[in-house]
Each structure stands twice: as structure tokens, then as C-alpha cells.
Amino acid sequence: MTFGEKSTKTRYVLCGVKLPIHLREQEGLKDLSTVYFSLFNKFRQGYIETFSYLDKWGYQNKAVSPISLKEDLRGLARKSGVGERGLNRSILHDKYGGNLLFSAFYTSAPIKAFTGHSPDNCIKCGKCADICPGKAINLKGVMVYRCAPFSLRACQKCLDVCPVGEMNYKSVYMRGE
Ligand code: SF4
Numbered sequence: 001m002t003f004g005e006k007s008t009k010t011r012y013v014l015c016g017v018k019l020p021i022h023l024r025e026q027e028g029l030k031d032l033s034t035v036y037f038s039l040f041n042k043f044r045q046g047y048i049e050t051f052s053y054l055d056k057w058g059y060q061n062k063a064v065s066p067i068s069l070k071e072d073l074r075g076l077a078r079k080s081g082v083g084e085r086g087l088n089r090s091i092l093h094d095k096y097g098g099n100l101l102f103s104a105f106y107t108s109a110p111i112k113a114f115t116g117h118s119p120d121n122c123i124k125c126g127k128c129a130d131i132c133p134g135k136a137i138n139l140k141g142v143m144v145y146r147c148a149p150f151s152l153r154a155c156q157k158c159l160d161v162c163p164v165g166e167m168n169y170k171s172v173y174m175r176g177e
């Protein structure tokens, strides 16, 4: 969880949950939606508890859905120090790589906002571009029209192959801890 400033009066709290590694290769699409539903529920439960606490102090809060099309959650993640975008366009966190699902809530509570810089963890190894079945990744970013036919069938090869966070997180996950 990290904090940022939307304007002088509105702050946001950014929350991330870990996505299981190789989730989509292991699970069918139906199971995938079940996994995502349980992750959304995690956010919901956390917000219910946090909002009930902040409400008591008279602060106003509004949740942003992890699948919001209006809010650029990755942009908020960059601003709040989680990490810069990698070549695969995902936010690359030191420990979890690109395997974080974000949500956020806005609050009028006077929390202290993060003011530093996000780490640029992409090592430009090109593995994400090499493995991409749609040849969608180049130095300018991800070409959506090339990615979409595969991502709609639950492709996430560019995330799974990325070595950022691998030593700290992927190996731990593989041991099932
Ligand atoms: S696979 Fe390599 S080039 Fe692609 S985002 Fe990860 S670190 Fe960057």
C-alpha cells in the first residue's frame, strides 16, 4: 500500500495484490475469473474495514475499481513510487515484478503523500518482446491491436518471462510458500 496526492485536497491510497505466477497457463478462463473475483474481494474487504475507520473521523472516501477505465491506476502506481513501466508496459516492482493488480481509493484524510521517484527496474533484456506471440512489443511500447487477440485469450507471457522480481518473488511462489 502506498500514498499519493491527486490534488491539494484529495489524496489517494494505492493498493496492490499479488497475481499468481503463470496463472493463466495453469487455469482455464472460467477458473481465471474465479481467481480475479477473489482478488477483487480482497480489495473490497480491505476497503470496508478502512472506510469504516476513516468514516468515524468524518473523512470522505471513494474506491476505484481494479478494472476502472476512467482511472489510470498504473499512472498512480508510478507516481506513488511502486515502479516505472517496463518494456512490456507493466509497472515493475522491485520484489513482485509486473505481477501486481492495483486498486485505489481517494480520501479526504490528511495522509502524508509519497514524494520520491519510482525505481526503473526494467533491465531492457528484451525477453518480453522475444516471447510475445503477437510480436506486439517494440521499443515504443505495446501495440494493442497486435496484443488484443492473444490477451483476450488470457495471454500473459510477457509478464511471466520478465526476470524483474524473479529472485525475490517468483522463486518463492514456485516453492508454494
Ligand atoms: S522482460 Fe526484460 S525488457 Fe521486458 S519488461 Fe521485463 S526487464 Fe524489461
Ligand code: SF4
Pocket (backbone or CB within 6 Å): 131, 132, 133, 134, 135, 136, 137, 142, 146, 147, 148, 150, 151, 155, 156, 157, 158, 159
Ligand atoms: S499479453 Fe501476450 S500478446 Fe500481449 S504483449 Fe504480452 S505476450 Fe504479447
